[in-house]
Amino acid sequence: MSRRFAAGGTVALVAGLLAAVSTSAQAAPPSLQARAVASADASIRSHPDAVSAAPGDAYTVARTVTEPSGASHVRYTRTYAGLPVLGGDFVVHNAPGGTLAGVTNALAAPLAVDTKAAVPAVRAASASRAAFSGTVSGADAPRLVVDATSGTGHLAWETVVRGTRAQTPSVLHVLTDARTGAVTGSFDEVKTLSGPGTGGTGGGGLASDGPGVGGTGTGDRTTDGPGTVGTGTGEFAADGPGTTGTGGGDLPNGLNVAGTGKSIYSGTVTIDTTPSYSMVDPSHGNNSTCDMNQGSGTCTTFTDADNVWGDGTQANRQSAGVDAHYGAALTFDYFKNVHGRNGIFGNGTGVPSRVHYGSNYINAFWNGSTMTYGDGQNNQRPLVAIDVAGHEMGHGITENIIPGGLTYAGESGGLNESASDIWGTMVEYSANNASDPGDYLIGEKINIFGNGNPLRWMYDPKLDGSSKNCWYDGIGNIDVHYSSGVGNLAYYFLAEGSTANAPLCPGASPVTGVGRDKAAKIWYRAMDLYFTSSTKYVAVGANDARAATLSAASDLYGLCSTEYKAVQGAWTGVNVAGEDAPCTTPGTRVARDYNGDGRSDLALTGGSGWTTVPVAFGNGAGSFSVTNNGVTNFPGWAATAGVQAVSGDFNGDGRADIALAGGSGWTTVPVAFSNGNGTFTVTNNGVANFPGWATTPGVKLLSGDFNGDGRADLALTGGGGWTTVPVAFSNGNGTFTVTNNGVANFPGWAATANVKAVAGDFNGDGRADIVLTGGSGWTTVPVAFSNGNGTFNVTNSGVANIPGWATTPGVQVAAGDINGDGRADFLLTGGSGWTTVPVAFSNGNGTFTVTNNGVANIPGWATTPGVQVAAGDFNGDGRTDFALAGGSGWTTVPVAFSNGNGTFTVTNNGVANFPGWATTPGVKLV
Structure with missing residues (x-):
């Protein structure tokens, strides 16, 4: 649904958070959606300060969620003087009766931006191409935007440069200050699993080379938008549209038969296929799996004569297909059964999985519609394990519930990677597969370095030699795969608690976990309803991960509940403080605290x-x-x-x-x-x-x-x-x-x-x-x-x-x-x-x-x-x-x-x- 209206005058309001709502948020039917949007529109008009409204603002509905209680959450994107506002999206939360309950808004103040560029587009285009560290295949014409990803806005040129970097397809958005011509930032639609570097020290860690460096370490799972396809070693990368799978076709859900799959990593498993024994899964939105045959173009859907697939070895091309097909179904089931989301896109549609991509391709990626998996070093270790599949499709979940996804740069990018690690882990646990039991290790089965080390350790991220356990001012300047450690460790604390093997940051108190089920529901709800595209670990106001997860915990379990306090402890445990009032002993909430800052008024x-x-x-x-x-x-x-x-x-x-x-x-x-x-x-x-x-x-x-x-x-x-x-x-x-x-x-x-x-x-x-x-x-x-x-x-x-x-x-x-x-x-x-x-x-x-x-x-x-x-x-x-x-x-x-x-x-x-x-x-x- 797309609906626009312009902002009017301002009325002061500071948003509160919704409480006592359903544990499962569903996309709203049309009638409920219309009512929710009407209520949210009215809330914005009545309380424009809550969304930092400015003259010249206009808002478009991006997504609506209505809960069984009648509470609603409407996501909006923003334009200013007709220009897109990067980081200007917000969420209006309305109570069951339609009154405003709160707003999640990234802007620190209303925009006041001179929209006349001092630097011409041609200069921005040149600077953007120069900022691309790989081989450029093309670039879109620069467009003027308001860059508000930092919480305040300035006029910028956004130029999308396409090409390859370290054999990795790239769709790089380069931002150039429209006043000075300086490049102020960039983010890639290609979202990778690991960052620059080699294996970690001590426990070891799998890492991938960063842009512009040919990788001999592990690659990295990524997603991107439209672009060309990279081959060879390097990062986990994504390509865009332009390759077409053959076979498969769409079948109505339910026309499936149970096949026997002999996987590389998960043992003998049951997979759903068509009656004609094509590796298409009608029971999961027509998920399909195809063989790229070490290429990067045509992908042929697997078929079989007896519905017994693979032999558990890499030599049999079907074996990797079994793992990918199985992982896609597990991920689909996890999000549907646990979080009430009907597939990545929320509409029951499945996704294709492409295996045997490239030669010696140490990577896997999600390109907005498709998972693609390389075969690893020497084509011997396909990257098709359960947590890899869950991680890749997790990127799809993120970009489909948050407009534009979590911006793939700075702290927002670290949260993006952390979220995918969390979903890969939760899918692995939910699979309950004896051959690949759940753990807090990422990529441990694919053994990219051949030394038994995983790609990441969620319970102690620093073991890979580059990831960070504790937030610090400036963590947004490091690679997003390494800043993801903060979110990974916080999630581990929330689910399992602090232990000798999961160390707290200095000065933090021990944390008692609430279990994986509650932790996952809190994190999903935070992403689903409270994260914006520019949510960070630490930010002004309520647009940070701590505030979002506390809102989710309060909704699900109550303000200052055991779960709420565990969220507080988990973030404090990784040095992420917040503006939330401390919860001490029950019943001792601060009296007369009219602004919720923990001090009486x-x-x-x-x-x-x-x-x-x-x-x-x-x-x-x-x-x-x-x-x-x-x-x-x-x-x-x-x-x-x-x-x-x-x-x-x-x-x-x-x-x-x-x-x-x-x-x-x-x-x-x-x-x-x-x-x-x-x-x-x-x-x-x-x-x-x-x-x-x-x-x-x-x-x-x-x-x-x-x-x-x-x-x-x-x-x-x-x-x-x-x-x-x-x-x-x-x-x-x-x-x-x-x-x-x-x-x-x-x-x-x-x-x-x-x-x-x-x-x-x-x-x-x-x-x-x-x-x-x-x-x-x-x-x-x-x-x-x-x-x-x-x-x-x-x-x-x-x-x-x-x-x-x-x-x-x-x-x-x-x-x-x-x-x-x-x-x-x-x-x-x-x-x-x-x-x-x-x-x-x-x-x-x-x-x-x-x-x-x-x-x-x-x-x-x-x-x-x-x-x-x-x-x-x-x-x-x-x-x-x-x-x-x-x-x-x-x-x-x-x-x-x-x-x-x-x-x-x-x-x-x-x-x-x-x-x-x-x-x-x-x-x-x-």
Whole structure:
């Protein structure tokens, strides 16, 4: 489907990621596709900043995926002033209802490019030919493009030069700066398996010579686009259209018979053929296998008299055909059965496999439609093993789900190669073939050097002597086959964990793997829905492999799930950091983190006449950056008499949101979902009973993840005469499912005069609980521990001193993990004349250990009339701090940073406007 529209004005939005969706993404039927595209188009028009829209932009739909849940993902390519934008593709992710859930976008900012070239096309053509290191057979006319593969754009000439390099066909895209004439980059449609060099040291490694060098090492599997066919030794290369196989023909699926194949590497196997015993497989989209007879032109489909193929030796030409035919079927089945993809192209169409290509050709390649395999050194070791087939067809998968594939240069090219190694490995494991069992070695059966060494070691890439285990700034400047080691090792960590034989990069913590099945599903989903053509290991924003795989893991298994944390650990293990907030102990997600950077922020709402929601984003050292953006309806609702406001991550996207309840006559729960940049998307859905109960005099509205699903929920307590604790469990989209179960004693205690209630995970089980304190004469601290289903187990243990201190007039209570042990604690502040901050550290069983240490200044400031206290991790160190706002005449925001032992370090920095706004009557600090 091709659909275009132009970009309009800009509306600020930072994309979130989709959660709780199906594990199998399918290409959408036409009706679903049309709805998905319409919704995505609307999302772009409503939120153009999310795609870095610029005047002159136009977008064309490249691919659409709609999931059973109704969530959709629409890929677009981009033009600017009519020029193609390399690296300008993006993905719009919409929630089941059609609202925007997020965007994966490679651009760092809207394009602003002068489209008039200072250098003529003829000069670009000459420079491009000069940059080609082989024999040129022809070149296309240069075309003007915007090169945005680095995240920012500049005008360039793109010239496609065709020819051969080290006997390898090449379709090289050369980029020339249209202002200076300098060659700024290039990428080849030919995608190779290994990089320049020879066998590795130590364990040894198989490598191939790079462009321009005749190879005596191993070659390399590649794919390319249109071009001429290279012969002889050298890299694994690809050729393009121009050779035509004979025989075979198309047959309807199902008209197949089972033949017996005697392969070189996989033993005796069953292969599907036609009733006339032609090596064409109707059950796998008419995959076919043909013999190139050491040439590079005509390829003749194998036929047989008795449907028993080959004898397991290279001398029998059918034997290599059996391996290739078998590998193609295995790869087709793997992607269909595990990932729901119907063949490389997604439409059930199979692909031809060509064997016995060239003479002494130490290579194999994919050319966009066909696999081609050489016979190796001395024509004795055909490159037709299972992992080779899976690797080659993996290139086909990549280029058919990402527009243009992952650009075959820099870090994107390394990810491209890594992905193919991963798929080759997973196909090998899925085959469960005793003659070629699964492993994390690439090309170990083809034994190109004759010394038993594989081509690559995924679990320790450096063993080949050139590949890299750890990311570093500049890794994009080395050959893509060697930078692929970073992705290979990260995948190994994710699947199998770190071991003595799979070393972590310096400073990384041990990783526990989640198994191959989960690892593969995470990686495939990341490629399918979140990678763009220019995704890198490390990039600004969400266009890096870490962010993409974390999004996939969050979708499949939940934010901060075991699998999510394994993805974090795997990337950290190869020195790939990210902007994702750290996941520590369940239940300790950073409170009030409105931009998802792992540090708490502050927001205000409820000021009379306000139409904005001010947000003070914490910079980590007690300073804040303030925004004050308009938000539809929500500020007015927040100013309604009796309304309470709470913050929490109600959709599980890692950013705090704001919910309201308590308005007289309300039947809805308004939620302002943070977009991460100080703007909010508002919902106002009806919720059964809960809004009415929230108007009960004396009731306290609380926020916390009461069922441990990664989304914040709401609870009420303190209503006079109540014997229940109502809980509204968030569904992640602004709707809630309500329970109202009886709880022994606790509801009555909560209704006691002057009692304060706070929520937090006080036993570290990943579910929020509720603590009460402040009742006159109390010597205990009641705790209602959540069971995750709206019921609670109650304790009421004695605690030294703090129950009495909590009755002091003006005292406020704040909860959070003050010592970073994975359990919530609570503190008191605001007592008249106090110079200390009492802290009750939870022991996890309803008892608490109390400290009462002196803290400079802040206890006095906390007694200022109108001051509100907010707890959160303002420096991202895993310990809860607290901040104050609302003092008359204040121009600062005091913050007390927890030292983890009941002491605090205080800052009191000036903040623009926010302190004054916080003094507005009726305002809520959230």
